[in-house]
Amino acid sequence: MSRLGSILSQALAEIRPAKEEMEKTSKAANLLRERLSEAFSGTALRITFEGSYAKGTMLRGRSEVDIFIHYPVTVGWEVFSDHTIKISTSVISSLGGSYRLRFAEHPYVEGFLDGVTVNVVPCYAVDRGRWITAVDRTPYHTEYVRKNLRPEQVDEVLLLKSLLMASDLYGAEIRIAGFSGYMCELLIIRYGSLENLLSEASRWRVPVTLGPESERLREKDPYAPIILADPVDPERNTAAAISLDKLSHFILLSKAFLRRPSVNYFRRHPPVDFTVSCRGRSLLAVSFDSFAERSPDVLWGEIRRSGEGIARALNHYGFNVLRWDACLNELATVILYELSDVRLGELMLHGGPPASNERAMDFVEKALSSQEVVAGPWIKGGRLYCLKRRRYTSAAELLREKLSGGEVSVARGLADALKKARLLENLDEIAGELTSLKMESFLKEFLEACPNYLKAYRLSS
Amino acid sequence: MSRLGSILSQALAEIRPAKEEMEKTSKAANLLRERLSEAFSGTALRITFEGSYAKGTMLRGRSEVDIFIHYPVTVGWEVFSDHTIKISTSVISSLGGSYRLRFAEHPYVEGFLDGVTVNVVPCYAVDRGRWITAVDRTPYHTEYVRKNLRPEQVDEVLLLKSLLMASDLYGAEIRIAGFSGYMCELLIIRYGSLENLLSEASRWRVPVTLGPESERLREKDPYAPIILADPVDPERNTAAAISLDKLSHFILLSKAFLRRPSVNYFRRHPPVDFTVSCRGRSLLAVSFDSFAERSPDVLWGEIRRSGEGIARALNHYGFNVLRWDACLNELATVILYELSDVRLGELMLHGGPPASNERAMDFVEKALSSQEVVAGPWIKGGRLYCLKRRRYTSAAELLREKLSGGEVSVARGLADALKKARLLENLDEIAGELTSLKMESFLKEFLEACPNYLKAYRLSS
Incomplete structure (x- = not known):
């Protein structure tokens, strides 16, 4: 063998x-x-x-x-x-x-x-x-x-599902945004075996269009990360649930597995203790009511939209969102952000139009009359800039004000809960809160930020 | 009148x-x-x-x-x-x-x-x-x-030169990178009067090509900010010395003057005291030998190239350079930078290729084996990222090491002096140093960062 x-x-x-x-x-x-x-x-x-x-x-x-x-x-x-x-x-x-x-x-x-x-x-x-x-x-x-699935291919489907499941890529539900069971079966039918599928997938380029029968769907949906026409209904994309990031993970998983194949990829590897990896990191936790009784797909859709809305607000005010994830259990919902900094300097660069633009003098007028502008306007590369006092230097403070004022674009179903959300930016406080909410392993995995298959890759050789 | x-x-x-x-x-x-x-x-x-x-x-x-x-x-x-x-x-x-x-x-x-x-x-x-x-x-x-200059136009030339001089736009030397006297005379000959010139210039769009006789030069030099063929030598661009920023200032000056004409534009307005505008600002001063005896154009060319090289090094290591300027007298040369921050957080985002790129696994291997990587690699928007410990969190420390090691691209004529340069990032220290070097008004104007004509604009109504 x-x-x-x-x-x-x-x-x-x-x-x-x-x-x-x-x-x-x-x-x-x-x-x-x-x-x-x-x-x-x-x-x-x-x-x-x-x-x-x-x-x-x-x-x-x-x-x-x-x-x-x-x-x-x-x-x-x-x-x-x-x-x-x-x-x-x-x-x-x-x-x-x-x-x-x-x-x-x-x-x-x-x-x-x-x-x-x-x-x-x-x-x-x-x-x-x-x-x-x-x-x-x-x-x-x-x-x-x-x-269409030959008897000896049943095991290949089991292997594929298990491989995906170990790295949170299995499931078409919104929380996962990964590969459905039917998608797995079609992939094995299409490529014959897991090995052959991984070898093909390791060379996929996004966006992926599988087979000539999917071309018609691609014309209608140029931005879908991956398209596989459903043989039962050629108008339907079997892969519609798969997000760009989950597809990217699958491609990378394929590369990693083929370089260093091992049984480790089929197993889950626990996260390292977060005390080793949290020094100097900037986290922001938004903690609010549990809605575990709602339909998961509806709820996770709301969490996703709200999480993106909060990320946009943070970015807009200069807090650079590196990544975010959410956790939900019977005690609470927590959206966790990693930022470049939870505290920003007092001042910020404010860019304007080129000096030759017809709005240039509007920018000048505003800058000269604003109490917040401490220097400028100057010109660099033909464009106007000034230096302003920043309105919010703390990410938690910003969100506290914007969320309670209803100024952040969030899902309607979570709006009231988010108005009263707890906002934490101190690492010890976040660790305490998430531990008491039984979300310790979520926090550890978030801090580790390393997909399971790459932990498997590191363990293999 | x-x-x-x-x-x-x-x-x-x-x-x-x-x-x-x-x-x-x-x-x-x-x-x-x-x-x-x-x-x-x-x-x-x-x-x-x-x-x-x-x-x-x-x-x-x-x-x-x-x-x-x-x-x-x-x-x-x-x-x-x-x-x-x-x-x-x-x-x-x-x-x-x-x-x-x-x-x-x-x-x-x-x-x-x-x-x-x-x-x-x-x-x-x-x-x-x-x-x-x-x-x-x-x-x-x-x-x-x-x-070609009619007698009554002599005064128009005087007014133009004076207007430009008050805002540091007059002179073709490298330090100024502005309008030569001959350029001023040609502009008045071309547009008849100062008022007419300003009214035209206020509508200029960069790049500017003046007259059909300049079109041939434009074909050869698509990126020159402004071209005016020399009537004495049609192969020569009379405006070759004018930088994009100085041209942009002239366009903005024209707009400002026409909106609120006043005699203030012909006068220099002293900078405000810097104690009011320096709170929270991040300056970095590079102070080194005086070379006042060298030919100014050679020296300012070297200062410009070295200043840009240092700015690139700062940007490369995550220190965002907002602007910079230099001052030179018989005591010293000082290059002064304004940064978003002179101190950066311990950690930095490190971006890699898309997961489907053939170099993706190289990035993964490096990230997994690096002692500096504290989290990741993760995928966002299809692209790989990890979080690394930053090598330099102080701008002065970075430059001290890189300049003394000769690792920054600077003009050869200044390389030795820059190896021994004094690097200051504390505002009080910078103010002390520049005061003792008789560069107080340079520092004030740098902090103010507002061109003279906009101070005139604010004073007029």
């Missing part, structure tokens, strides 16, 4: 579901489908397994079964939604399971049965291309993968 | 040479020319007055007479140079005057006679276009101006 082959075998042994896990999952899945078939016999056309369970591409410890209730298109929203929830929750309860309601594009039921997670999802049984809801494509995806 | 007319009359009364000054100058000039004619009768073809004295465009208090010794082209360098010096210095001495040798493109004698400065300059009497030395054009310039 080749060196790479033995590495992948070792990884597979760690990630393939154990026999007992598979048996337990199948038992719960089959039992539930049987009961649901009886309960929905009057309204639904059929009950099917979908997702990774149906395709055999489930990872160890991630036992999750998607069960779809297929309705005829003549069924209205009440049956589709309310009836599905009512019947499936009572079936799950009758089997001794628990459940909660979840919302994606439409509601579904997440059940817990004998330690197995089951999602009961309603869909319309439509012809290809006549989609009514977003999940109507799913049965076609399952069918496509079953037909 | 119009409001503008009365302003200009008032200014003229202040700048036109007084009758006694003219008489004293003429007396000294005529006496010297007479004696020189006798002394050079065997070797030179003729002795003429040139420059502003000959053209009647001399400003009050700037009595300076250029006397040219015209040699036939058959005369060799020894006669042209040594003979001129020997004879003219002995003539000046015999009249009770003093003198010193000066060097431009070739040597000449600067004499002081009864309080009048006289320059005795050798030139070759050549046909137009057959120039041997740079000053051979001068008699043609004098002739052209005498022929």
Whole structure:
């Protein structure tokens, strides 16, 4: 066996579901489908397994079964939604399971049965291309993968998913903005094996357009980081969720893995203690209410928009945002920024138009009459400048004023919470706050700022 | 009389040479020319007055007479140079005057006679276009101006020169990089009057090409800030000495003057006391030997190149240079920088290539193995970054090391002096040093950073 082959075998042994896990999952899945078939016999056309369970591409410890209730298109929203929830929750309860309601594009039921997670999802049984809801494509995806993924490629999918998961690149949800399971399956179908995929991806140039069938989508969307036309629906970009940065990480991961292949890339490596790496660093923490009960995709969309809005405000006032990330648990939401400096000098350069511009004298008038201008206007490179007193020299002070005044562009759903946010720029205070909020490992990973696959690279040789 | 007319009359009364000054100058000039004619009768073809004295465009208090010794082209360098010096210095001495040798493109004698400065300059009497030395054009310039400048325009030239002089825009020497006297005369000939010139200049867009006869020069020199073909030599740009910034100042001066005309623009306004404007400012002074005995144009060329080289080094190491200027007297040379900060944080952002670049892994390897990297590499906008410990957090410390090590690109003529330069970044120390070096007003004007014409603008209404 080749060196790479033995590495992948070792990884597979760690990630393939154990026999007992598979048996337990199948038992719960089959039992539930049987009961649901009886309960929905009057309204639904059929009950099917979908997702990774149906395709055999489930990872160890991630036992999750998607069960779809297929309705005829003549069924209205009440049956589709309310009836599905009512019947499936009572079936799950009758089997001794628990459940909660979840919302994606439409509601579904997440059940817990004998330690197995089951999602009961309603869909319309439509012809290809006549989609009514977003999940109507799913049965076609399952069918496509079953037909096109060769049995020996199932392991390749497991390896790819596991590789991505270890570096936070797996999942199409907004929090991750990475690769969906279906995307992973299509990539393995397309490139045959993980090794071949990584070898291709290591040479990708952004933006990436995969195959001639994706060219039409590229014309319509020149800025999408990566496009792979969905074979089930050529109008849809399977890779639409993948952000530029997550794609870039995947490309770099491919390069790193091929240079120094090892099983380390399939494992998570804990962050180093932050006391070694925080000297001289400028962090700013925005800590506010927890909204863990909201739909994650909605909430993370709001966090992302608000985080970007705050970053723009910081940059606008001269605080150079190097990077930011957010953490959310049942106690709080924290957006954490790393800046060049949390404290700026009293003075700032203020640039104006070229002296030959028609607005030049407006700049001069303002500069000469302003109490804040301490020197100038002077000319450098033909352009006007003056030196002004800075209004805000502390990042926390700036945000305290701008957030409470509602002057920062944030998501409406978080606006009230952000008005009352705690703003911390002292490193010890931030460490104390995040420790008490059970976000210590988030802080450590933020300070480390090194993706898991590069830690794996460093450990390998 | 119009409001503008009365302003200009008032200014003229202040700048036109007084009758006694003219008489004293003429007396000294005529006496010297007479004696020189006798002394050079065997070797030179003729002795003429040139420059502003000959053209009647001399400003009050700037009595300076250029006397040219015209040699036939058959005369060799020894006669042209040594003979001129020997004879003219002995003539000046015999009249009770003093003198010193000066060097431009070739040597000449600067004499002081009864309080009048006289320059005795050798030139070759050549046909137009057959120039041997740079000053051979001068008699043609004098002739052209005498022929084309109408008598009533002489005052307009005086006003223009005075306006420029008050704001350090007058003079083609490297220290000033502004408008020569001949350039001023050509501008008045071209635009008829000061008012008309300012009204045109206020609408100039850089780069400026004056008249169709300058278009040919523009093709050859697309980046010259301003081009005016010399009517005496169409291959020569009369405005070649004018820097982008000085041209920009002239354009802005024109706008300011036309908005609020007043006699203030013809006067110099003292800088405010620097104690009011220095709080929070970041200055760095490089103080070294005086070279006041060197030819000013050579020396200022060296100072400019060295000043730019030091600015590049500062910028390269993260010290953002806002502006700089230099001062030179018999005690020392000082280059003074204003920075965003003289002290930087311990850490700096280090940017790398995009993750998909073929050099991405080189950046990763370096970052992972470097002792200076405290976080990363991370990806933002598809590009790699890491956070490094900064090598130099003090601008003075950086320059001390780089200058003494000869690692900064400076003019060779100043390299040794700069190796031993005093480097000051404390404001009180800088104020003390510059006061003891008799450069207090230079420091005040540097801190004020406001051109004289804008101070005039503020005073007018």
